[in-house]
Amino acid sequence: xxxxxxDFEIExxxxxxxxxxxxxxxxxxxxxxxxxxxxxxxxxxxAWPSPDAAVDDAKAAIDRLTKIIVASGPNPxxx
Numbered sequence: 849x850x851x852x853x854x855d856f857e858i859e860x861x862x863x864x865x866x867x868x869x870x871x872x873x874x875x876x877x878x879x880x881x882x883x884x885x886x887x888x889x890x891x892x893x894x895a896w897p898s899p900d901a902a903v904d905d906a907k908a909a910i911d912r913l914t915k916i917i918v919a920s921g922p923n924p925x926x927x
Contacts (some may be wrong), residue, residue, distance in 0.1 A: 851903055854914060858906045860899035865897040880913070888901035 851858045859874045870892045879886035890913075892906040 853907050854910055856910050858903050858910075859893075860902045860906075861879075863895070866897060868897065868899045868902040869895060870899075870902040872906045872910060881914070 850861075852875060853872075855875050858870050860868055860870045863869050872891050872892070873889045874880060876890075879888050881887075881892065890909070892902060892909045894902075894905055895917045896902040896905060909918050
């Protein structure tokens with residue numbers, strides 16, 4: 849049940865009954881560099897009552913992340 853958004857794959861998953869979370873990674877499977885640290889997968893931070901709400905939270909996290917990456921220059925993993 850993966851979903852794509854801005855070159856990222858989002859995977860909602862249930863962790864506990866009715867507590868939905870989402871993890872995401874780049875669609876090309878390359879790590880994301882944040883302050884020089886490479887991450888293959890990132891988790892959106894909150895538990896939500898539905899998978900759609902968890903995906904929306906992940907989309908907001910991706911939007912914030914891509915603004916940081918653009919502001920700081922190219923992702924070192926891309927070179």
